[in-house]
Amino acid sequence: MRHECYFCHIKTVESLIRKFKPDADTAEGFIFAVHELLAANRDMANPQLATQVHRIARQHLDNGNLYAAEKKEANDLLLGQYEDWKKRVRDTDDPFYTAAKLAVIGNIIDYGAHSVSRDISAQIQGFLQQDLTIDMRGELKEALGRAESVLYLGDNCGEVVFDKLLIETLGHPNITFAVRGKPVINDVTEEDAGYVGMDRVCRVLSNGADAPSTLMDFSSDEFKEAFYAADLVISKGQGNFEGLMECDHPNIFFLLIAKCAPIAELLGVEKNNMVIVRR
Amino acid sequence: MRHECYFCHIKTVESLIRKFKPDADTAEGFIFAVHELLAANRDMANPQLATQVHRIARQHLDNGNLYAAEKKEANDLLLGQYEDWKKRVRDTDDPFYTAAKLAVIGNIIDYGAHSVSRDISAQIQGFLQQDLTIDMRGELKEALGRAESVLYLGDNCGEVVFDKLLIETLGHPNITFAVRGKPVINDVTEEDAGYVGMDRVCRVLSNGADAPSTLMDFSSDEFKEAFYAADLVISKGQGNFEGLMECDHPNIFFLLIAKCAPIAELLGVEKNNMVIVRR
Known part of the structure; x- marks a missing residue:
């Protein structure tokens, strides 16, 4: 992961939380699930990380098609x-x-x-x-x-x-x-x-x-x-x-x-x- | 920490990296030092976290007065x-x-x-x-x-x-x-x-x-x-x-x-x- 990509993954989380406004516990769970993913996979390529970030997003926000609209x-x-x-x-x-x-x-x-x-x-x-x-x-x-x-x-x-x-x-x-x-x-x-x-x-x-x-x-x-x-x-x-x-x-x-x-x-x-x- | 504050701390890191343009290793070291701080202190109040984020910034960017100009x-x-x-x-x-x-x-x-x-x-x-x-x-x-x-x-x-x-x-x-x-x-x-x-x-x-x-x-x-x-x-x-x-x-x-x-x-x-x- 390039360091610029790190900030991009975090922005994905931020924009999804802004969009779906989950309760504080759900938001925190989502944030720190991605946080741990990034910490444990600093050397993983960006598209793989993006794939996993969005899997975590769908799971925590309980929505299989987050951008349907x-x-x-x-x-x-x-x-x-x-x-x-x-x-x-x-x-x-x-x-x-x-x-x-x-x-x-x-x-x-x-x-x-x-x-x-x-x-x-x-x-x-x-x-x-x-x-x-x-x-x-x-x-x-x-x-x-x-x-x-x-x-x-x-x-x-x-x-x-x-x-x-x-x-x-x-x-x-x-x-x-x-x-x-x-x-x-x-x-x-x-x-x-x-x-x-x-x-x-x-x-x-x-x-x-x-x-x-x-x-x-x-x-x-x-x-x-x-x-x-x-x-x-x-x-x-x-x-x-x-x-x-x-x-x-x-x-x-x-x-x-x-x-x-x-x-x-x-x-x-x-x-x-x-x-x-x-x- | 409120979940909104999490994103604010990350933005501080991003804006300092944009400003000082450290080499990739320094940037990564800085990013993940803050990353670990946040993971280990999810319940810490925002001003304490901000204090520590800026301590880490000064140390990794080797600059005691980051906003002097x-x-x-x-x-x-x-x-x-x-x-x-x-x-x-x-x-x-x-x-x-x-x-x-x-x-x-x-x-x-x-x-x-x-x-x-x-x-x-x-x-x-x-x-x-x-x-x-x-x-x-x-x-x-x-x-x-x-x-x-x-x-x-x-x-x-x-x-x-x-x-x-x-x-x-x-x-x-x-x-x-x-x-x-x-x-x-x-x-x-x-x-x-x-x-x-x-x-x-x-x-x-x-x-x-x-x-x-x-x-x-x-x-x-x-x-x-x-x-x-x-x-x-x-x-x-x-x-x-x-x-x-x-x-x-x-x-x-x-x-x-x-x-x-x-x-x-x-x-x-x-x-x-x-x-x-x-x-």
Whole structure:
């Protein structure tokens, strides 16, 4: 764990206590369960710690889907704008680029320690004005042309609507969209993918895990098989990047916004920069 | 410790690491020294914990006066405005009230977990427009008339300039101004009191302790004697309130801004309300 990550885990606890207002004993139990986890696992990687922090949260707050309302709200907001964005993508000179950029921008919708802006629509417009800081979309397009099978790793609700738009725009015949196995933060699950109609544009596959990331050690055999069988993996978001940046898949592209200093530093960009980068 | 206070202690660590940018090992050592302190002392009162957190900070960051620059800046800013404020107090209908209110407002200058606004002057003007939520200044004035000796407990740098103005305005012949025994956060020490000329308007006395509060268990015998011998105690700021709210002095008034939810709740006011309240 980087020391910045320590503060992020504590902030997750604080924001959940603010949101759910448990009684003092429950709050204290929750706080010190995470406190002990962090003390006992100082060297554990961040996505594993985040997974366990959220398990503790669900248990102590007695709620299996802590961000259910935010998930629905983000999905509904972006679904409501879907036809407009689809038209915009269709009308640009380079629909692939516009759709890919929107898919990266969708990554701002994150209810983890990095709280979502009140006005998501305004934030999307702001990011649209900016260029990608690392822009390997040419390589990505080429890789897509060569790949017989593509595994697209989803990240958050709301964002998933832009993923659907990108997948429709790609028009590739063999894409699988992977989702979390259980609700964690506002990450997209099978249910959420169904809600936005992802199952009508490609195959949807659960990774069987409850990490806000893609962690092979926690994933189902079926997912692991699909991961290594895919010619190309498109990984959305910082959580998936943290879990997979050292993975051994030979052909993986990361599409994300660098939401914190340690990840920006790893990528050699600034915080809030957008990237499409090949590993 | 209230659970809200837990997050405040962690924020102190985070803001000091942001400020001093120690290397990763030092940062981790500092973080987990505080982490262990909190785990081992879940039931300790907040001001005692704050004292120990700041001891750990000074030790790990190898710096005995972590807020030296902020202290000087706040003192210089308010000293530069001193003659203007003095004139304003002199020209009002009720100089005692204006000076007392300014002394309460000075309490916004706090570099603990509650970070100081960039524009202190604008913030002072904002608070001047508001009334005190609990206003026992009538009782305070009466108590001052009867008291033969007054112990005035100082709080922060910058704020101390308004304390000096209030003490000058009171014109009481026997006031002692108490300061911290060692630097802690931006709290006023003997050196700071001398810097703003407090020693020219009244006696200055160190409490001998390094708490960002007034804690009898940590204070010198000389201070304890002065405390119990004083006919009237005027206690400035939230830190002193937290340390003394259950003390057994028969005649103590608290002048402060309630800077966090737990203290506001204890006082029956809202966060950021100003109070002059007798215990």
